[in-house]
Every structure is written in structure tokens, then in C-alpha cells.
Amino acid sequence: MSRQTMDSLVLLGCISLWAGLALAEVGSFSNCTEYFYRGAEPSGLHTPRTAEICQRYKNQYRFATLYDKANRIPRWSAYILHPSNCPGQPWRLGKWFMEPQLRSNQAVSKDYEDTSYDQGHLNPNSFQCDENHRATFTLTNAAPMNPCFNRIHWSKVERTLKTQLTGNCSNLGGTPYLMTGAVPSNNVKIPIQDEDKEWDRDRPYNRVSVPSHLWTAVCCNHQDKTHKFSFAFLGENKEESKLSNLSVDQLNEVLPCLYNTPGQIKIFKDDCGSKSQKGQEVLLAIKSALYNTFQILLSDSYSQLLPPVKMINWTGRPPR
Template identity: 65%
Template sequence: MSHRTMDWLMLLGCVSLWPGMVLAEVGSFTDCNEYFYRDAEPRGFATADTAEICQRYSNLYHFATLYDRPQRIPRWSAYTLGDPNCPGQAQKRSQWFVEPQLAHPDESPEMTTEAESTLSLDERRSSQAINEDYEDTSYDRGHLNPNAFQCNDNHIATFTLTNAVPMNPDFNRVHWSKLEKTLKAQLSGSCRNVGGKPYLVTGAVPRDTEKIPIEGEDKEGDRNRPYNRVSVPSHVWTAVCCDHGDNNRKFSFAFIGENKEASGLQIIPVEQLNTELSRLYKTPGPVEVFADDCGSESQKGQEVLSAMKKALYNTFQILLTDPYSQLVKRSKLDRETKMMTSQTLDQKKMQLMGLGFRVGISRLADGHSQFEKTYEQDNLAPAVARLARAAEALDRVCPFKELNFGVTATGWSCVKETRCECQGYAYSWCYTSDRNDWDYCCTEECTVNPESEVYECSRGDGSITKCSPYGYSMQTISGKVCRSDHPCGLYGKRYFWCYTDDEKNWDYCCSPQHRCGKHGYNYQWCYIRDPEKSWQYCAL
């Protein structure tokens, strides 16, 4: 699916006033302990210059934030996962709020728009970021408590600059956004819907040496605006805790990523995150995000992590990179790489890198033997094509055999030890069940035919076949989460759908060309067939 080139400056510069009002209280977490696992706030982050904020909207508390006054960004926000379905709710709001109490503790506990604030401009600037800091820059206002995780008043309350940090647009809108969507789906199905309570803490590591600049050359002539006020974080992280009455269902894990275009996202245990954050924040003592690390070694946590990784593989259409990757043409990898479900690769050496995973290998010889073993034992569908000679050090390395897709044109996984190839016929195909059911496979990228307006691809014999882009969505029209091994697709039908559990229950999916929305009506709907046929009501 193609990505549109967006004008970051226009997006950051165009704001209008939101007439609502947000309330917050600064100075204590007493009234928002419910957002902390075991009522214990994260330890080791506070300094003499941080402020504790219980974020309050419409006389109710919604989450907690530790705000760094000199850096003018939050160090972390603690929250819980809200209702996964928010039908009819706007995804974004145009106006962000400021917190007068950060300048004057005796001020009213109302967080308001800057236009409604009784503080002067200098007073607003004194201890927090304000809207003009993000104008005419190339940075997004990146939520820590994600607006997509919340509904209604909880959703509105996230749009405060005390919950925002400057994020690289590619990192925020691609890498971190995909991670948040996958995380929400997994926590809904594996924690919230089975009696658990998901606690989350998302934070940002301030960077003294880099502050938001303004785009353009004539800085001095721009509205008497001061510059370099707001710290651009080096890293963004999220710690997840599913608290459950049954200790076998309790689990935790964490993510940390670099706030840049070519970002590395690591999936690590909470105790490892604590150690890493202590180093990054340069804290004088230990860091503890969750009390007792919330069962980070549980079997359930490992199962959820496995499902998370698989969903991320499918979502990003994984690009397997390693010391050989620079020798393989990017266009060929983009065309041939679909997913990876490795059982032999060392998970501790695996990182999500941009739109792929990087695997660390200590020596070339180890890498060669490891990948030969991986190709023989794992279901890589496909991974790497062939090696080109590029350096004398690789002259004696035998080329790897080329691997083909393990997913058919309409989305079925190949079974019975078959994979997508000709297998005696002119077209590419594979078996999809033990009953000898089979399906065509794509030999080229699955794209939209501009004449028919349906997804089609070549099947290898000069003919074309209908197809569906694999892994384009993991959510059905009613907001249910697709089974991790069965994302939305055609699967031989005329409409898009997916299984939602192991009992073969299923639901429709929106067409990848027509996402859920109002589309000129007063209700949410989308087409489930191409081109623009058979619509259904849907939930965002």
C-alpha cells in the first residue's frame, strides 16, 4: 500500500481552538493512584524540577503524568486501557491544552486553552511547552497516553501538552503508531477481555543537547518567538502490566524505541527496561516502573509476546535484515518479503528496525551456519533471495537458495510442507489444508488494478488472480480482533473477513481501500468488497 507524502509544516502549523475545558491538579498523585499497578507510582524518575500531575477532565481523573519543567516535556504518563471500541468518535482534536498550575500552583485547577488562560504569554512559557513551540517545525505532538487507547472524556483529556513530546513524524506515524495498534489489540484480547486490568506507563527520555528548532532561516524575525525551549526525546518507551487475580494470567513486557526515522524498536522484559532507563535518564538510584515487575517471567507473558511479534511481522510485512542485507537489492526484498515465523533465531538479538527486524550475529561464519539452519527448519515465507558478491570476505560464502511465499494470493497459509511454487504446473500454488484444498499464489506484488479497482496479481502463467494485501488490518468491522495468524483478507471470498478465534467464528473487515468512517453520513460504515460494494456498519 502506498504512503502519501505529507507536509509536516502545514500539519503542525494549522491549529484552531477547541472550546472545551480540561482540568488537572499539580503536586500530588494521591487522587490518581488507580492508574498505578498496586497503587505504586514509577520510582526513580522524579527530580527537584519535576511536577506530579493528576490529569482531570470534567471533574474526573483520567491518568497521571510526571512533568519535567526545564525540559518542557513529560517524563512519563501512567494510564489504563479504555474501551477498545469508540464508535463515532473523532480520532484527533485540533487544539491542545496548557496547564496554568505549572506556572502558579495557586491557580484554578482548570487546564484551558491558551486563549482562555488568565496567564500572560511569558507566564505560560515559564515552565511548560505551549502551542507555538510546535508551530513551523518538523515534529509531531506525540501522545504518551495514546488518544487511540481512550474513549469519550478519557480521549479528550489526552490532548494536553503535558502529555505530549516532540516526535519524529516517521517514527510517530509509522513505527510507533503500528506498535500502538498491535498492542491495543493484543491487550484487549489477552488481558482486558479475560478479566485482567492493563496498566501502562509510556515515557520519553529528555535530551539536553537537542531542542525543537524552527524551520527556515529567518528565526529572529518570527513573532519574537524564543527557540530551543522543548527537549526532543532520544527514546520513547512503554511498559505493560496485565494484573489478574490468577497469577498464571498476569504478565508484563516493555518496548523502547529511538525517536528517529530509522528507528530501532526493542521488545524487552520490564526489569531490563528498568536498567536501561536508569542509564538513559542518568538517575542517581535504581528505576522501578512496576512494583515487583508485574510477573514479567510468566508463561502467559511469553505467549502474548509471541503473538505480538507475529502480529508485528505481519503488519510491517517483515524485512529480514542481517550482515548480508546490503548485498540484496531493496526492490527485490520489498517484492518478495512477506512474513517471518522463526523458531531458531535468538530472540534476544532481535530488534524491530523501522519496517523490519535486525538480527545480531557475532561472526560471519556463525551467521552463515545459523541462517542455513534457519532456512531448513523454519517457515520463512520468504526471507532473503540470493547473495551478490560485494567483498572479498564473502567470496567463499555459498549463495542461499531462494525462498518463495508461504501465503497464497487470497491470504491462506501454505500447509503440508508445500510452499508457493509451480510444483509441476505453469502457475504458482500451494496446498492450504490437509484435505488438499489449494490456492493460487502471487508471483508479483498484490496491487489494485486501476480498471477493475480490485486487488490483483500475476500467478506465474501469464494470467492474473484476485488477491488481498496480507496483514493490512487486524480488526473487524465490529472492532473484534482477528486471530493473530489470520489477519483480514479475502480467503477465497468476494468480501474481506477474518477468523476471530479458534472456533472458526468470523466477522467482516473493511476493504483496504475504504476504511471505517462516516463518509458523508451520520454513522460509521465501510465497503467490505471492491470496488465499493456490499457495505456494512462498522466501529472505529
């Protein structure tokens, strides 16, 4: 083999390696505040083991993520909805990117092999187009999700939400800011040895926390206050999932209980028009569409989504 051929093979190997790496900016949100409502990041969800990530792809910042290095899942991703239908765009990509800066503190695709969980997006790939779409396929934007929850319950909420936000926010001159978060589980991590069909191989187990809950907070910012609104969704990451809609203020109240953190949590800098008539109309349209089209029922009672012990700690009384 000639020296020129060897050099070409090395170059191709390097290109192949870097194709699987995403060169995000880890350590600060200073270059991606545009993805936060009023430029303010959420408060109360940092820990000593979280990393601030400005998700960058092809030299542009695409969204923001607070990554939990201890549990190897994102605590949340903040993003803006792209209103286009993105014609001709593939639904999914075959490869997920990695962040070389985080190295051993993040999940890898092999962690999901031979498990009963999907690699679920927090910033949904269906909400983005072109390079923004590709940028969502980073492992720092993924968490293990139950397939029924991810592909049926949560997916239908995302699809309906995109339709309503496009028509009632983006197309009316508003900016739809969204945040989707994952609550790490204390006792379920993948890979799980009992699920591994090739259990005799050399593979580390119990690396990536399976979230107990997923949540999404929505804020449509608009110069006309009558078109400004916000609300949130909360769901259990399991096959027979319960889904609830709630105000952002209510989400702020329940998240400290779910994350088991003593301090206050604030998702948006203010309530973003949480009591507006427009928000109630949009939420009603979402609930009606989910039920009429997919027979998915959104509940107004979010306390039922809390585990019994956490519900007692939060409400002072056991579940009914």
C-alpha cells in the same frame, strides 16, 4: 455597542480561553493512584524540576503524568487501556489543552509550529474513549516525536498492543496498566531557528526537549496468576528507528543509563508476572503481527538502542 453586548463578548472570550485550559491537579498523585499497578507510582525518575500531575478533565481524574518542567515534556504518563473500539469517535482533536498551574514551565502549541516534529501522545488517544480520549490532548502529555517514528513505527506498536491487550487481558477480566515515558535529549530542543520558515518573527527558540527514546511498560494484572504478565518496549525517536522488546526488569536496568540518573528506577512495584508463559505468548503474537502486517521487526537486543558512550558506561564495552 451596548453594555449587554460588550458583557456577552467578554463572556464568550472567557469561555474560549478556558476551553484551552485543563484544570489538572498539580503537586500530588494522591487522587489518581488508581492508574498505578498496586497503587504504587514509579520510583527513581523524579528530579527537583518535576511536577506530579493528576490529569483531570470535566471533574474526573483520567490518568497521571510526571512532568519535567526543565525540559517541558512529560517524563512519563500512567494510564489504563480502554478496551472499546470507540465507534464514531474522532481520531484527533483540533485543540490541545494547557495547564494554567504550570504557566511558563510547559510547552505551548506554537513551539511545534514550523518544526519537523509531531506533538506525540504518551498516553495514546487511541487507547481511550469519550472524555478520557479528550483528556489525552493536554500539552503535559505530549513530546516532540519524529513523524516517521510517531506515525509509522510507534503507532503500529500501539495499535498491535491495544489489540492484544484487549483480547488477552481486558476481555479475560484483567486490568491493563501501562506507562509510557520520554527520555529528554541533551542537545536538541524545539523550536529550531534554522527550521523556522518565519524566522524573523519574535519567537523564543530551543524551549522543548526532543526525546532521544520512548518506552512503554505493560502490566496485565489478573487474579489468576497464569493470566498475569508484563513486558516493555523501547524505541529511538528518529526516522530509521530501532525498536526492542524487553522485560520490565531489563527496562529498569537500562533507564538510569538513558536518563543519566545515578539511582535505581523501578516502574512497577513488582515484576507483574514477567516470567509467565502468558506474557511470552502475547509478546510473540505482537512481534508476529508487527512483522507480518507492517514489516516492523522488534529486536530482543535492547543494548543496541543505547548511544555508544552510554553503552560503554552501562555494559563496560563498546557496541559491536
